[in-house]
Amino acid sequence: MADTTETAAADGAAARLRARRDLAVAAAVGRGLLDDTRPLVALLDLRTVRETVRALHEAFADAGDPARPALHTFAVKAGSLVPVLRLLHELGMGAEVASPGELALARAAGVPPDRIVLDSPAKTPTELREALALGVALNADNPQELARLDALVADRPPRGPVGLRVNPQLGAGSIDAMSTATATSKFGFALRDPGARDRVLRAYADRPWLTALHCHVGSQGMAPERMAAGAAAIVDLAEEINAAAVAAGRSPQVDTLDIGGGLPVNFTSDDIAPSYADFARLLRERAPVAFGGRYRIVTEFGRSVLAKAGVILARVEYTKDAGGRRIAVTHAGAQVATRTVFAPEAWPLRVAAYDGEGRPATTAPLRQDVAGPCCFAGDLVAHDRELPELRPGDHAALLDTGAYYASTPFGYNSLPRPAVLGFTVDPAGQPQFSTLRRAQTIEELVAESGG
Numbered sequence: 001m002a003d004t005t006e007t008a009a010a011d012g013a014a015a016r017l018r019a020r021r022d023l024a025v026a027a028a029v030g031r032g033l034l035d036d037t038r039p040l041v042a043l044l045d046l047r048t049v050r051e052t053v054r055a056l057h058e059a060f061a062d063a064g065d066p067a068r069p070a071l072h073t074f075a076v077k078a079g080s081l082v083p084v085l086r087l088l089h090e091l092g093m094g095a096e097v098a099s100p101g102e103l104a105l106a107r108a109a110g111v112p113p114d115r116i117v118l119d120s121p122a123k124t125p126t127e128l129r130e131a132l133a134l135g136v137a138l139n140a141d142n143p144q145e146l147a148r149l150d151a152l153v154a155d156r157p158p159r160g161p162v163g164l165r166v167n168p169q170l171g172a173g174s175i176d177a178m179s180t181a182t183a184t185s186k187f188g189f190a191l192r193d194p195g196a197r198d199r200v201l202r203a204y205a206d207r208p209w210l211t212a213l214h215c216h217v218g219s220q221g222m223a224p225e226r227m228a229a230g231a232a233a234i235v236d237l238a239e240e241i242n243a244a245a246v247a248a249g250r251s252p253q254v255d256t257l258d259i260g261g262g263l264p265v266n267f268t269s270d271d272i273a274p275s276y277a278d279f280a281r282l283l284r285e286r287a288p289v290a291f292g293g294r295y296r297i298v299t300e301f302g303r304s305v306l307a308k309a310g311v312i313l314a315r316v317e318y319t320k321d322a323g324g325r326r327i328a329v330t331h332a333g334a335q336v337a338t339r340t341v342f343a344p345e346a347w348p349l350r351v352a353a354y355d356g357e358g359r360p361a362t363t364a365p366l367r368q369d370v371a372g373p374c375c376f377a378g379d380l381v382a383h384d385r386e387l388p389e390l391r392p393g394d395h396a397a398l399l400d401t402g403a404y405y406a407s408t409p410f411g412y413n414s415l416p417r418p419a420v421l422g423f424t425v426d427p428a429g430q431p432q433f434s435t436l437r438r439a440q441t442i443e444e445l446v447a448e449s450g451g
């Protein structure tokens, strides 16, 4: 458990995060970064990103083989913007990709192939060939993919680590759609089906070029204990494969353990909990061999790297009452908060109310719906939520939206993609903004739509 110094430090970090957010919102509104033609913008606190990545590196500083330090890849789907990937690369992270597009984004950001891991469940022969030629690490998802790899590596051994993604079949977390370790999950080689473990052992025995093992047991809603159990499962399997290799007169075969991502994010307050340090402590306890120095550790965190750093800021256009219900109609809905709108129980978001000048709203609290601009009734980001009374010209801020929200827009109603701006606060307390993605123009939208 965290001691009191750590708790005090965490409280301080949460307060500083909140203070920076308030400064950035006031500056964005004050400097006209939102206006009539662009009533929606996403902001990313780059300092929070830096602190989070530093905490990740520190938590795993003594994990695995000291000669091959842990490689922390960022799951590109959680924040698929090239400048974000470039910043994370500069901060020492690699990239986990799952499509040709994500691979291209990572490469455009300057991430070298030997710091990229490819994990898609539907890799085409072309993708496999390109990954092998580049030296990108890859994890085969199923026996048919492995058969394709057999043919491709016949002439030339792979340059990067190749492994199997296994599913330890540990069960679901609290969000079914995010649970990748159920008995029937579509991902990986199921380990507990009858005879499956022996087939995996045989696959390694037959292929000395398989030197990695991968699992990713779920994203959000998965208890850290379950994630640690997933890591423990691949450690046990790696030890078994290595013992078999040694018994057969070869050297230990598996030297890379990719433990995936999925650290849950706290969407209920500004606290960063669990922290990477908490998780690393748990891992050390449940899978000590992973820290023992024999293996290179690879991680693939996405949401936990960026979520707390992001805020989506939308102008309140109208307020109205219907059937005794107050509704604030804003410009942030399903186009930027897709999961929250379609699965509100699984993906609740905090909403903060700011006034027309971008200051924290001080109006009397009122239960209200916070709606988006899309033309369907369910386009709500908050339902019956007590918030300071929102008025036209005020601003609604969707908090903790740095990962999987604005960077992953939904094309409904042909709403243009909003700008994503990074910000830092200078020593004089002035926020400085940088463009991570320009707002899409209406002309671009027309062109993209076949115009």
Ligand SMILES: *Cc1c(COP(=O)(O)O)cnc(C)c1O
Residues within 6 Å of the ligand: 075, 077, 078, 096, 119, 216, 218, 219, 220, 260, 261, 262, 263, 300, 301, 302, 303, 304
């Ligand atoms: C999505 C995904 C991740 C990242 O999950 P987060 O919950 O964003 O940390 C990592 N690995 C794989 C294989 C994934 O599909």
